Amino acid sequence: MEAIGKLGEEAAKAGVMVEMGGLLPTAMGARLRLAGGKLTVTDGPFSEAKEVIGGYAVYSVKTKAEAVAWATRFMNLHEQLWPGWEGETELRQLMEFGPPP
Amino acid sequence: MTATDTHRAIDAVWRIEQAKLIAGLARMVRDVGIAEELAQDALVAALEQWPKSGIPDRPGAWLMAAAKHRAIDRFRRAKLIDRKHAELGHELAADGEGVTPDLDAALDDDIGDDLLRLMFTACHPVLAQESRVALTLRLIAGLTTEEIARAFLVPEPTVAQRIVRAKRALAEKRVPFEVPRGPELAERLASVLSVIYLIFNEGYSATVGDDWMRPQLCEEALRLGRILAGLAADEPEVHGLVAIMEIQASRFGARTGPSGEPVLLLDQNRARWDQLLIRRGLTALERAEALGGARGPYALQAAIAACHARARTGVETDWARIVGLYGELAQIVLSPVVELNRAVALAMLFGPASGLELVDALSADPTLKDYHLLPSVRGDLLAKLGRTGEARREFERAASLTRNTRERELLLNRAAACAATAEPAP
Numbered sequence: 270m271e272a273i274g275k276l277g278e279e280a281a282k283a284g285v286m287v288e289m290g291g292l293l294p295t296a297m298g299a300r301l302r303l304a305g306g307k308l309t310v311t312d313g314p315f316s317e318a319k320e321v322i323g324g325y326a327v328y329s330v331k332t333k334a335e336a337v338a339w340a341t342r343f344m345n346l347h348e349q350l351w352p353g354w355e356g357e358t359e360l361r362q363l364m365e366f367g368p369p370p
Numbered sequence: 371m372t373a374t375d376t377h378r379a380i381d382a383v384w385r386i387e388q389a390k391l392i393a394g395l396a397r398m399v400r401d402v403g404i405a406e407e408l409a410q411d412a413l414v415a416a417l418e419q420w421p422k423s424g425i426p427d428r429p430g431a432w433l434m435a436a437a438k439h440r441a442i443d444r445f446r447r448a449k450l451i452d453r454k455h456a457e458l459g460h461e462l463a464a465d466g467e468g469v470t471p472d473l474d475a476a477l478d479d480d481i482g483d484d485l486l487r488l489m490f491t492a493c494h495p496v497l498a499q500e501s502r503v504a505l506t507l508r509l510i511a512g513l514t515t516e517e518i519a520r521a522f523l524v525p526e527p528t529v530a531q532r533i534v535r536a537k538r539a540l541a542e543k544r545v546p547f548e549v550p551r552g553p554e555l556a557e558r559l560a561s562v563l564s565v566i567y568l569i570f571n572e573g574y575s576a577t578v579g580d581d582w583m584r585p586q587l588c589e590e591a592l593r594l595g596r597i598l599a600g601l602a603a604d605e606p607e608v609h610g611l612v613a614i615m616e617i618q619a620s621r622f623g624a625r626t627g628p629s630g631e632p633v634l635l636l637d638q639n640r641a642r643w644d645q646l647l648i649r650r651g652l653t654a655l656e657r658a659e660a661l662g663g664a665r666g667p668y669a670l671q672a673a674i675a676a677c678h679a680r681a682r683t684g685v686e687t688d689w690a691r692i693v694g695l696y697g698e699l700a701q702i703v704l705s706p707v708v709e710l711n712r713a714v715a716l717a718m719l720f721g722p723a724s725g726l727e728l729v730d731a732l733s734a735d736p737t738l739k740d741y742h743l744l745p746s747v748r749g750d751l752l753a754k755l756g757r758t759g760e761a762r763r764e765f766e767r768a769a770s771l772t773r774n775t776r777e778r779e780l781l782l783n784r785a786a787a788c789a790a791t792a793e794p795a796p
Contacts (some may be wrong), residue, residue: 281596281600282601283593284594284596284597285593287646287650288646288650327646329589330382331385331586332378332381334378334382335382335385337382338379338382338386339386349427365622
């Protein structure tokens with residue numbers, strides 16, 4: 270976790286980190302589903318959740334390629350710390366008001 | 371990955387690494403111009419090799435090693451002609467070519483300092499302000515000459531020349547590659563901050579919608595400010611500047627209407643204010659205040675911006691606090707523009723007549739003779755007092771003084787609105 274923090278620090282020093290945070294286990298969360306006109310609320314944990322989303326980060330960068338570059342570092346760092354580690358990072362672009370990027 | 375994808379990926383890595391690379395090299399060769407050339411050599415090497423070998427895990431270290439290899443080659447070849455190059459080549463070789471993991475960590479700290487040294491060097495007082503701006507954008511923000519030229523609406527060759535001359539001036543004047551210390555630090559830091567703020571304002575006040583490059587300037591300035599805040603974390607005014615920029619940037623989405631017309635602060639839809647940026651700005655301001663810098667000029671401006679940011683609606687704005695802050699600012703900055711802003715705040719707090727009193731006193735100031743916001747404010751206050759004939763004339767005068775077409779439209783519209791409700795001529 271210290272190393273993950275360090276990568277966040279690197280991004281902050283580069284002026285591109287806007288916000289980052291960890292996500293607590295699904296056991297502490299909930300899911301809401303609206304289907305067939307009915308809303309259901311289910312508390313975690315979610316048994317089919319093999320993949321756990323551990324955290325999120327908001328970066329401010331000029332191009333998608335740059336975002337991929339930072340995410341790549343993040344993934345490489347995981348590999349270095351836990352050899353054989355497998356996982357996914359999903360990148361999504363924030364919709365912002367104002368002029369397009 | 372297609373060739374284009376690879377190039378884009380390399381470009382992205384370059385953008386992340388280039389400033390640190392130039393900074394580290396500049397410390398070694400003690401010449402910013404040579405450092406940039408060496409960095410470019412490293413990029414060429416990367417563009418040749420990475421499409422085949424893939425992007426290395428530690429691209430920064432790879433680029434630094436590549437730059438040093440090429441530098442040593444260069445200087446060995448040049449040594450018969452140039453003693454300086456021979457010395458540099460020798461030093462680089464002695465500095466070690468490989469990069470071990472431990473050295474990596476040590477390099478990290480050094481590179482932080484080197485980047486700080488680079489920022490101070492690029493903003494050195496021996497250079498004209500416009501040269502400092504161009505050099506900062508080139509070496510630290512990594513903008514191309516073309517991007518800088520577009521941003522400032524200046525021909526590209528002019529920018530290229532400016533940068534060449536600036537590097538030469540730094541070399542000729544033997545400007546040391548260092549962070550200033552002691553009494554010099556405050557003044558030199560002020561110079562760096564003013565360059566960053568100038569870049570921000572250039573992007574902020576530009577007509578949104580004409581050229582996407584200019585809002586990007588705000589992003590660059592913000593990034594530079596955030597980098598500086600990381601490197602000079604003990605300096606309250608750095609956090610103050612970052613605070614202003616974060617808070618002003620938070621309003622970007624609300625500043626223009628559907629047809630691109632400017633929307634004034636009090637008319638903006640505050641739901642469109644970026645709360646994440648506001649939160650960052652308020653945090654930066656707290657940091658400045660915690661460091662004892664609450665009375666600095668940037669911190670005071672940030673505190674004023676924070677008053678607006680905290681108000682959920684225009685009506686809830688704490689004008690009393692704003693008036694007080696402008697009063698403090700006026701004592702440090704000694705600018706009639708600050709007084710003008712204070713007049714606006716006074717009017718919001720005590721009514722238009724009290725603001726007008728101060729504005730009338732300022733009308734005599736020769737510095738404000740061609741400043742379009744003076745008649746603009748005066749017109750606004752007169753209109754609120756029902757003196758529409760005089761208000762119209764002020765708005766027309768303001769419109770004639772501004773070079774911004776959007777603003778001129780706005781002012782002429784206000785003049786027309788006054789004419790529509792005109793009092794009979796005296």
